[in-house]
Structure formats: C-alpha cells, structure tokens
Amino acid sequence: MTETLLSVRDLKTWFSTGGGTVRAVDGISFDIKRGETFALLGESGCGKSMTSLSVMQLVPQPAGEIVSGQVLLQGEDLLQLPEAAMRDIRGDRIAMIFQEPMTSLNPVLTVGQQIGESLKQHKGLKGAAARARILELLDAVGIPAPQSRIDEYPHQLSGGMKQRVMIAIALAGEPDLLIADEPTTALDVTIQAQVLVLLRELQRKTGMSIMLITHDLGVVAEMADRVAVMYAGQIVEEASRAQFFAEPAHPYSRKLFESLPSMEKRDRALDIIRGSVPSLATEFKGCRFENRCDFAWPPCRDVIPQWHRCAEGHGVRCHLMDEALAATRPNDVAQEADELVAPRSVAVGNELLVVNDLKVHFPIRKGLLKRVAGHVYAVDGVSLKIKQGQTLALVGESGCGKTTVGKGIIQLTRPTAGEVLFEGDDLNALRGERLRRRRKDFQLIFQDPFSSMNPRMMIGDIIEEGMVAQGVGGHRAQRRARVAQLLAHVGLAAEMLDRYPHEFSGGQRQRICIARALAVDPKLIVCDEPTSALDVSVQAQILNLLKELQNELGLSYLFITHNISVVAYLAHEVAVMYLGRIVERGTIGEVLDHPRHPYTQALLSAVPTIDPASQQEIVHLEGDLPSPINPPGGCHFHPRCPAAQPVCKTDYPAPLAVTHTHRVSCHFAQT
Amino acid sequence: MIRRWWPLAILLVWAFFALFGGLLGLAPDHIQLPKILQPPGVDNALGYDDLGRPLWDRLAAGAQTSFLVAIVVVAVSLLVGTLVGTISAYVGGWWDHVMVRVIDIFLAFPGILLAIALAGLLGPGINNVIIALSVVGWVGFARLARAQVLTIKQREHVQAAQALGTVPHRIILFHILPLIMAPIIVEATFAVAGAVISEAGLSYLGLGVQPPEASWGSMIRDGARYLLVAPHMVIVPGVALMLVVLAVNLLGDQLRDKLDVRTRNRKE
Secondary structure, eight states: OOSEEEEEEEEEEEEEETTEEEEEEEEEEEEEETTOEEEEEOOTTSSHHHHHHHHHTOOOTTTEEEEEEEEEETTEEGGGSOHHHHHHHBTTTEEEEOSOHHHHSOTTSOHHHHHHHHHHHHHOOOHHHHHHHHHHHHHHTTOSOHHHHTTOOGGGSOHHHHHHHHHHHHHHTOOSEEEEESTTTTSOHHHHHHHHHHHHHHHHHHOOEEEEEESOHHHHHHHOSEEEEEETTEEEEEEEHHHHHHOOOSHHHHHHHHTSOOGGGTTSOOOOOOSOOOOTTSOOSSOTTGGGOTTOOTHHHHSOOOEEEEETTEEEEOGGGOHHHHTTSOOOOOOOOOOOOOOOOOOBTBEEEEEEEEEEEEEEEETTTTEEEEEEEEEEEEEEEEETTOEEEEEOOTTSSHHHHHHHHTTSSOOSEEEEEETTEEGGGOOHHHHHHHGGGEEEEOSOTTTTSOTTSOHHHHHHHHHHHHTOSOSHHHHHHHHHHHHHHTTOOGGGGGSOGGGSOHHHHHHHHHHHHHTTOOSEEEEESTTTTSOHHHHHHHHHHHHHHHHHHOOEEEEEESOHHHHHHHOSEEEEEETTEEEEEEEHIIIIISOOSHHHHHHHHHSOOSOTTOOOOOOOOOSOOOOTTSOOSSSTTTTTOTTOOHHHHHOOOOOEESSSSOEEOOTTSOO | OHHHHHHHHHHHHHHHHHHHGGGGTOOTTOOOGGGTTOOOOSSSTTOBOTTSOBHHHHHHHHHHHHHHHHHHHHHHHHHHHHHHHHHHHHHOHHHHHHHHHHHHHHHHSOHHHHHHHHHHHHOSSHHHHHHHHHHHHHHHHHHHHHHHHHHHHTSHHHHHHHHTTOOHHHIIIIIIHHHHHHHHHHHHHHHHHHHHHHHHHHHHTTOSSOTTSOOHHHHHHHHHTTTTTOTHHHHHHHHHHHHHHHHHHHHHHHHHHHHOHHHHHHHO
C-alpha cells in the first residue's frame, strides 16, 4: 500500500483559443499509491477530465498543450516518452473508462472483437486462447451467459452491460491504474450500485489503483480512499476520505456539502455558492475562489494562497489555514441565513389534479402497410393526485415511463386511456382550441434548458411567447414590462432581454425556462428532471427558486426525477414508478423512511450517502429494467425481486392501503 | 484567401451580364458573313460562329437565359419543396405517408429524363423549360426539409411552444423554419448549378430557347457540327458553363462550412 504508482508534479495543460489562453489544468500535483482509489472531485469545467487526458497524453491537438510538469509512472516520466512508447502504456499499464458507454464502444464490432483487440495489442493473445480469456473477462465483470454475449453487438446490450464491457476492455491489459471518468453518471442508481461494487471487487482481486473522476460526493464517499477537490484548474484540497467527510477545510468543499439537498434542510433555503466559476482565461492574482467565498478578505484578492498542511495527508490551498495571515482577518459579520418566504396561506387540500388509470401506449408499426405489430406500454395504468400548492415527486429509473406520465398529463402526448382531471375537467376530452386555451394552467420545465429554448430567439421573445400565444398580458409594452418583472423574479437582470440563449450559463438558462413557464400564470408545473444537467451548487439555486415560487404563488409541481435527495428536500408526496406503473406512493416520511415495496427499498438503499457513519445495507438488484414492450407477467418486478414468491409470477398485486395516504402494490407489503 | 473570393467574382460577372447585358449594346444576332467561323483573335474577342455572329455577344446573351432559368427554377422549387416538406413532417400521419410516396415516385425517375418528357409535351420554349425543371426540382427540397423538420420537431423548444398553446403556423414560422434554413440554403446553391446544367442540356437537345436566341446549350449544339474546323465555338460556351457551375458548387461548399452548426460550435 505504500509504493507510489503515479505521481503528477506541477502539471499544466493549456489551450490556446480565439479568446486567449485557457489554463484548463494549472499546476496540479498529486500521488496515487498502488491499490488505492483516488477521487478527483469537481464541478463541470474545473479541469478534472483534462487532468486524466493529460496523464494519458490524449489532450486534443493542436489546441491543447501540456506546458510543463511531470507525470511519473513508477518513476518514469510519461511526458518524455515518444508516442510509440506511450501507445504501449495506454491500455496496458493505464486503462481508461468513460462516462458514455454508448459512444465509447464501436457499434459495428462484436463485444468479443473489441475485447480481443486489446488482448492482441497488449498480451499477444489470438484465436482460442484469446477467446477463452475474453470469456473469463466477461465473467469477471459479471456479465451473465458470456458464451452468448461474446458475439453480440453493443446495441444488444443495456447501458449497465455496456459499461461492464468497457471495464472488461480496460481490464484486458491488466493495468496498474484504471482511470474512470464519471463511470456511473449516465447510469441509473441501481445499476450504478452494481458497477461500483464491481469496481471495488476487481480492485481487491487485482490490486490495481483507480483514479476516479466524479462530481458526485456520494460516489466519493462510497469508493475513495483519498479525495482531491478541483476548482478552476487547481486542486484546492486533498485529504483522506475520513478527514474530508468529517471536516472539509476549504470553504469551497464546505459549500459543496452545504448545497446538497436533504430531508433535514427542508424548512430552509439551501446554501448556495454565489456567482459563477471565473473564466480560466484570466490570469489569477489571488485565490480563484475569492469572488464566491464567504470568508474572503483583502489578502485573498491579492495574494495567491499556498498549499498548507493541516494534518497528516490533509492539505488545503486557502489563506484561512495560514495562521499569521488569518489573524489579520476581521471578525465575521454575523450572517443571516436565507429564510424562505413563509408559505402563502393557500387552501392546501384542494385537489388540483387527479389522474385515474392513465395509459399511454405507443404502437409499433411494421411492414409496408404500417400494421400495428405490438405496443410499448410506456404508461400502463397510473393514478395519482396533486394538491394545490404541493409537490408530488415521481421517482423511477430511466425507461420506467415517468417522463411520459408528465407529457400525458399536460397533453403533449395524448393518452391512450384514462382520465386527467384538472380542477374537475377531463383534459383527455378537450380538443383543439379549447385545449389550447387551457394550456395556460399547466406548464413544463425540461431537463436540458438549452435545447428547450429556440437558439434563434432572444430571451425577451422566448419569455413573451406564452403571453402572445394565449393573448394575455395586454399590448406589447405591457408584455415587455411583465417580461422584465419575470426576469427579476427568477433572479436575472432585466437588461438580459436582448441576448440569445447561448450567452447564458446552464443555471441561468434554467431560470429563463422557469420564467417562460411562469409568464402565463400556471397553476401546475411539470418539472422533468430540471436539475439533473446542473452542477450541485447550481442545482441548489434552482431548488431554492422553485421552493420560493411555490410558497409565493401557491404553485403545484409534478417533480419528475431520479434523485432521491432532491425529492427529500422538495416534495410533499412521492410516487415510485416501475415499468409503467406506480408501485408505491405516500407522503415523504412514509415512503422514504418506511418503504414497503421491495423496489423502493432497493432504490433507496442504492443511493450513495455522504454520511460515512450510516453503513446501510444495500439491497442489490440483479439485472436490468425489462422492456416495456413485453413486461413480465404478474408483478412486473418479480424477476428482480429478492422476495419473489410463486404468486408474484401470476398476479399483479392490487394496491394495498397501509395508511390512508400510503399505498403499496406488493403481495407482501403487509408483513 | 484567393479560393474564397474567386467563385463569388465569377458569379458576379455572370449576374452582371444577365442583368445588365441589355444595356451594353450587344448584337448577338448581327450576321457578318465575311467573318464566318473566325477563331478568337486580337480584334475580334472570342471569334465568330457559323453564321458570322460574334461569340462574345452571344455568350453574354446566353448568360441571361441561364441566369433567368436558374434563379426562377430554384426559387420556385425552394418555396414549393420547403412548404410541402415542412407541412408534411409537422402534420405527420396519413398525409405524411402520401407525401412520402409522391416524393418517392418523383425520385424514381431520372430527373432530366422527366424534364425532357415534360418539355417535349409542353413544346419548346424558355417558359416550358422553367416549368419542367421546377416540377422535377421541388422534390429534393421537400425531402430535405421533411428530414430536417422531423428532427427539429423533437426538440424540446418546440414542445415548450406547444405546451404554451402556440398555434401551429406560428410554431412552424418562428420555431422550425429558422432552424432548417441553413441546409436549405446550401441545397439551393447546389440546385442552381443543377439548373444551369439542365437548361444547357435541354437547349442542346433543342427543347430550350429557339433560334435565333442564344443559350449556352444551343451554342454548344451549333458548334458541335464544326468541332474539328472551329473548336472555339464549343470551347467558349463550354468553359463558361464549367466556370459558373464550378463557382456555384464551391460557393455552396463554403456556405455549408459557414452555416454548419457543428463547425460554428467548435469556434466558440
């Protein structure tokens, strides 16, 4: 455990662009010991991926260039090696897996061929010997029936399986170091749990080191031995996992923890990091975090902070650690925590939306005459209720139909059957002009704020769109005034009206989308994963805004997400979906604290927690989500359920009322 | 840098003669029997044809024909094709099925053959050439527009507009058309080249403008009979045709690079 495998010294990778030199990686140093997991934590654009590409010498040419530094692999400087020698190191001694298993595999080669390529290159294995080794590798990464999988193509595998194949390719060269760049970000939480366990097991067996690049504190807590936090091209803190989670020292690290949503923070606004990451094209004279830091005082602006050791193996780049300098710091002005606006006294209790047995089936057409050959049962009998001024969270893994429920309710996809009663009117029965008029009452916010705005329209026109469409808001000058007011409401300056969407950051774009939805005074907003594409600190800002708006305007939300901690912070009620049906629903406390359905239990336990003290037992689910074209008979969950009984294979369980709000669809919920 | 401007320069010269050729006092039909088949020289520009008419003047007059045909055909094709393709993709359902079949049927015939048949049916003349080429030309635009709209339609900003209750024609006009214009414009430049060639082809077959009016295609046809005696009669209009088509294609390539979203993103 003591031998240092990889040692990076003062690495600088710069990019020359039209707008000057971007210092993507600006002088970072770290060591990875043999057999340990080293996590590089940071938000998007902080340079963490560029660090790993620099180690592999895969920096995009010709814009990028490793300006200085050393990358020592067991004492040998990789930066001095010629390209030919580097090729032997890649895949052989250092292997890499990426975030997107879908695009990292070659779609026209079979799984076996792709693993075999690596074996031939690095181990010189061919023919039967190679095939035997490929089967061994597939087995090692937990792919069932490797004999048949070896000749399949990537599109025949699920996302989790593809990531396992990627890992098998990486393992083929028996590397000393595995660089995993956001290996589970694109995967569902139950699949993520499987992959993380797999990585840990493989590490234990082979003794390789893992360099884990991630933005997820939960994954770090599960996996890492040591953690380095990156901010704007530099490492600002490095510590062992225990030290880091017990007492993060850098103000940025602390803020990351504080901006995480959770159940305990429900009654107050989340802590946010104000401002945004400085452009990496600037030349820094002081601390990079100074403009966003709550503790900043003049030296932070003028003096570049040095690396301070505050304990064995724990270092921080912050002036607060320099005792002589910190003594000059004035006392803190007592800061008042942001209070949330008290909830407006809306008559909570009136049911705004009642959905009964909603079904959305998509026909699959085949042949010249487009005959219906089957159906995708995307939503297959969903019932739910949303009260005025409250939030219902719809939780589930990708492909379970939760987005389709949202679109079905607001009639963007017309449901196949069922009732959507909005204030007592069945929206499914509305047609044409009457439906169009009604649309002002329910709005939608998407996951990707960029693609949900017309890139050729200015912000002012985008927000005004709804008022024009509905013929509300008076004449043009009045509408403009309202747009400015809305922008202020979501925390943007009114001068921004005349800019285009690409000039804004992700968080700002999401605010604009919220303003657009608010423009028509809706009563219900369907939020489809509105924070999944955002960094943690930005997510906190958007969650605060949504909560504030709810308290102020009495809005109801249908919040579609896979992120349990967001649900715990924001929602009043939860419905858990599996394969087109709701398996459990109830209030937040009932479902999150006392889940009855085995799927809910597995889902909740698979979420990585940042509290190292809570060593909860993970309920591992085997396999993947079945296809909604052909759902398993009986209870849809029985093939993966750890508690399945014969009756589960034949009968779909009727919802059982545990309390008057808590309903579970499981034969064994009572016990 | 030279590569950037010379296609544009050639096209400007072409357009200049087409638009202002009438003001230059050209005499494309002036017959001078002593000068029959004279090759290009110092005092007679590009030489004379088999009837003693000045090739330079005829070339300029021919530019007018090809320019008029190209612009009108492409304008009509673009409007009709984009409209049909966009509506077909946006409305979807059985209407879309019917349109796809119609487009497939048009594409199944070789375009120029269909145009020849049509021009033959309608009789020779420049108006009929324009009609024939437009009937064939709109299909390409319709297919391109349909494919583009099908992808743009899935974008969330279109769904957001639908959720706001925006009326369909407004969605098409403001949220879809501006986003598909780039590939359509590129297609239009290539279509100009196609139309110039097709017009020359039809005129060469005698289906285009009628004598004594000049067109590059008919000039080549007249010259073909004297190819061994007076090759300049073919070379002059041939080179003009080649330069214009090459210039249009190069301009199309440049436009495509400029309008392509992917290359633009890379610069940002």
